[in-house]
Amino acid sequence: MLLRLPTSVSEAQEYLTEGAVPIGGATLVWATWQRDGFPDRAMSLRDLPEANTIGPEALGAAVVLNRIDDRVPEVLRRAAAGVGTGAVRRTATVGGNIVGSTLRCLLPAALVLDARAVILEPEGVTETDLAEVLAKRQLLLSLRWRTPLTSNHHKAAAxxxxxxxxxxxxxxxxxxxxxxxxxxAVRCEDEVFSGSTGCEGGADDMLRRLRDASFGRLPAMAWELVGRQVTDLLARPEAA
Known part of the structure; x- marks a missing residue:
């Protein structure tokens, strides 16, 4: 297998045109390749600057999860810290988790940030919504969002x-x-639910609107966790 390591977007486009398979951190594909055979060409974005950004409103797809720190909103930082073991977080990437994984542990965090996806295609770089990226399994370069007032994240015990x-x-x-x-946003039984509401009324009113609109099928245990997270968020000084 020939592994390509582009250092520019134009190089990455060229390798895509050649048929190179994106591999992310390879934590999800390696066992499959060992079983089914390795591709002739693969490509990692680990040396591509556009895929390695970390900031208050952007996160590159090639960033490994243990590099995600307080430069990004709390919700993303806590989501990344809760993925797998330390060994997994040292190799798994943002793009691999969101696009390549069936669990998509970072997806709820990205959804509540209303993140947009910057993708790379042989024709060039474009920005689109996450739903399209997931449906088409496009090559993610980075996520971009606008800074929230505050955010939080909770992962129940497994x-x-x-x-x-x-x-x-x-x-x-x-x-x-x-x-x-x-x-x-909620991941429950490998399904992801998301919704939004204005902050009119109290927490009970907001939760009622959310459940009526988007979360009616959540089991009681999951909905109880939603209530706790929303109550915590609205009690923060930033929410005043």
Whole structure:
């Protein structure tokens, strides 16, 4: 297998045109390749500057999870810290987790940030929404978002041999006119739910609107976690 390590977007485009397979951190594909055979050409974005950015409103797809720190919002930082073991976080990448993984532990955090996806195609670089990236399994270069007022994240304890643990992410965003917007996303039984509501009324009113609109199928345990996270978020000074 020939591994390509582009250092510019134009090089990466060229390798895609040649048929190179993106590998991320290879934590998810290596066992499959050992079983089914390795591709002739593969490509890692680990040396591409555009895929390695870390900042308050951007995160590169080639960033390994243990590099994600307080430069990004709390919700993303806590989501990354809860993925797998330390060994996994030292090799797994943002792009591999969101696009390549079925668990997509970072996806709820990205959704509540209302993140946009910057993708690379043979024709060039474009920006699109996360739903399209996931549906088409496009090559993610980075995520971009606008800084929230505050955010939080909770991952329930995993049951040995059981289903994937419930993940709840929430973020509060300023909107025009001085009001705030609450975004919530939940991963439950490998399905991701997301919704938003204005901050009119109290926490109970906001939770009622969220459940009626987007979270009606959540089991009671997952919905209880949503309530705790939303209550915590709204009690923070930034939410005033």
């Amino acid at each position: 049951e040995p041999g059981g289903a994937s643990p419930v993940v709840v992410a929430a973020a509060l965003h300023p909107v025009d006119g001085g009001a705030n917007l609450l975004r919530v």
